[in-house]
Amino acid sequence: MAAKIRVGVAGAGFIGAVHARAYRHVADVELVGIADPAEERAEALAKEVGCRRFPSYEALLDAGVDIISVCLPPHLHLPRPKQRPRQASMC
Numbered sequence: 001m002a003a004k005i006r007v008g009v010a011g012a013g014f015i016g017a018v019h020a021r022a023y024r025h026v027a028d029v030e031l032v033g034i035a036d037p038a039e040e041r042a043e044a045l046a047k048e049v050g051c052r053r054f055p056s057y058e059a060l061l062d063a064g065v066d067i068i069s070v071c072l073p074p075h076l077h078l079p080r081p082k083q084r085p086r087q088a089s090m091c
């Protein structure tokens with residue numbers, strides 16, 4: 001069986017919740033975690049979708065995700081060079 005695609009969501013706001021809930025329905029995806037410093041909101045969403053909460057976007061990247069949904073205001077997006085070479089992002 002092929003390995004699942006490891007996905008993370010940065011931002012547990014409106015659009016982050018849409019992405020996290022949608023990933024639950026994708027067969028070949030493992031939702032690794034949700035990163036948001038707003039602890040209460042992120043914990044609630046992580047519990048709902050069954051994954052970990054990470055305190056920062058960088059910690060989620062370090063957990064080894066293949067794809068990250070960047071659901072943050074544009075001024076908070078990390079510059080591309082800070083991501084790992086094989087990690088893709090979607091905004």
Ligand SMILES: NC(=O)c1ccc[n+]([C@@H]2O[C@H](COP(=O)([O-])OP(=O)(O)OC[C@H]3O[C@@H](n4cnc5c(N)ncnc54)[C@H](O)[C@@H]3O)[C@@H](O)[C@H]2O)c1
Nearest residue numbers: 010011012013014015016035036037038057071072073074
């Ligand atoms: N709302 C939409 O329908 C929609 C659709 C497409 C794209 N977008 C874009 O997505 C972005 C987010 O929109 P939203 O409506 O979800 O906003 P939102 O304010 O509901 O959520 C933003 C979240 O980002 C979190 N956050 C702030 N700093 C962070 C950090 N350093 N690391 C991790 N999380 C952090 C906040 O705590 C908050 O939970 C915007 O740029 C918007 O243009 C929104």
